[in-house]
Every structure is written in C-alpha cells, then in structure tokens.
Amino acid sequence: MKPTICAIAAVGPQNAIGIDDRIPWHSKADFYHFKKTTLGHPCIFGRKTYQGLPKRPLPDRLNIICSTQHNNIWGQDGVFLASSIESAIEQSQDLDQIFICGGAAIYEYVLNHDLIDVFYLTKIFSPVLANQIKENPGRYTYFPKDLDTFFSPDKWHPQQIIYPCDILPIEKSPIQATFYKFIRTR
Ligand SMILES: NC(=O)c1ccc[n+]([C@@H]2O[C@H](COP(=O)([O-])OP(=O)(O)OC[C@H]3O[C@@H](n4cnc5c(N)ncnc54)[C@H](OP(=O)(O)O)[C@@H]3O)[C@@H](O)[C@H]2O)c1
Secondary structure, three states: OOOEEEEEEEEOHHHEEEEOOEOOOOOHHHHHHHHHHHOOOOEEEEHHHHHHOOOOOOOOOOEEEEOOOOOOOOOOOOEEEEOOHHHHHHHOOOOOEEEEOOOHHHHHHHHHOOOOOEEEEEEEEOHHHHHHHHHOHHHEEEOOOOHHHHOOOOOEEEEEEOOOOOOOOOOOOOOEEEEEEEEEOO
16 A cells, blocks of 8 residues: 655744754744654655754654665665655655655655655744845745745645644743644646
8 A cells, every 4th residue: 555645744834944054943843743743654855954853863664764865875774765755755656655855856856756645734923034034035945836826726626624722832932823634636
C-alpha cells in the first residue's frame, strides 16, 4: 500500500518561514503540534533545515536528509541520506505516513510535482515579527507559494485543527498559532 505523503510547515507574516538556517519565532504551541503530528513517522528534511535543527536527529522518528553532497556527514543511527526527494520517499515506503518537513527548496519541489496528499499548515501571527520582516526582508526565507491561491478549495479540502486550550502550552511571547490540514482532492 502506498503511504500517505504529508508535508508540515509553519508560515509567519509575509509568508516567512525561516531566518538564516532556523525558524524566526519560538512557538511552544507549534512545537507541540509538530511533535504530536510527526512522532513515530519518517521525517524528510532539506540539508539546510536539518543543519539548523537545535537538536538532531529528531528522536523517535526516522530522519531522512536530502542532499546532493555524497559524503554521509550526517551518518548517525536513525539518519538516512537521500540524493533526491523521490529516493527519500522510497526509503520510507513501507510506512503509512511520511512527513516532508521543509525547508523552502523542498516544499517548492514537492508542491510543484504534486507529491503531497495532506498538508499540515500552521499560521503564525506576530505583529512584532511582521515589523522585523518589513525592516529587513532579505534576511528571511519564504514559503514558495501564495497560501490563498495555492490551497484553493477546488484542489484542497481545508480543515482547522482545534486543540483543547488546556492542552496547548502557553506562549511566552505575544505570538499566536492556528493549525490547518489541507487534504488534496484528486
Ligand atoms: N517554518 C517552517 O515550518 C520551516 C520548516 C522547515 C524549514 N524552515 C526554514 O527554511 C529555511 C531553509 O530552507 P532552504 O530552502 O534554504 O533549505 P532546505 O530546503 O532546508 O535545504 C536545501 C538543501 O536541500 C538539498 N536539496 C534541495 N532539493 C533537493 C533535491 N531535489 N534533491 C536532493 N537534495 C535537495 C540541497 O542540499 P545540498 O546543498 O547539500 O545539496 C539544498 O541545498 C531555514 O531557515 C529553516 O529554518 C522553516
């Protein structure tokens, strides 16, 4: 049976997803959501995203890193290297769900090649961050698609994911995260 190919991303103001090789915000709620959604499933990363993870490999998940460099610099238990996104997907073929975890180059490829069955999208609201991005837009990495145009209802079935408010951790900074799941209609 073919596994469900999922992607997961958090998108902030102006479509920003990254700064340097890391995420431009700290959302405890989104960390909770990411862990709950991906735990136990293979996770595929672009090399830059993997390099920027504060702790790697991600525990209790097979980590597959896409890189065109053939030296296995990440050779560790539970970490595989793939020279293409298709080969990364093949390496986890026997499992029921696979997660594509970014970054921008990887999202762009999988969306352009229509590889995704389910897209988990967190929208991050932060007025402070919105101002920082306006002041220095060149420092940020952006999600490769306009969300409203790309996730159109004729191609994707949207669902909002609501967590009971006593489950989500309280944010330290003024940041708000809302969670969606888009299922590809075929
Ligand atoms: N907000 C979010 O949800 C989220 C999620 C993930 C990442 N991010 C952020 O996104 C930023 C990184 O994005 P990015 O686009 O710069 O880098 P990236 O997608 O993480 O990694 C790009 C690298 O992946 C490899 N790669 C890309 N396409 C490939 C392919 N088709 N086959 C094999 N290897 C391939 C190449 O590695 P080699 O150069 O080694 O060949 C390429 O340089 C970071 O700031 C990160 O924190 C945000």
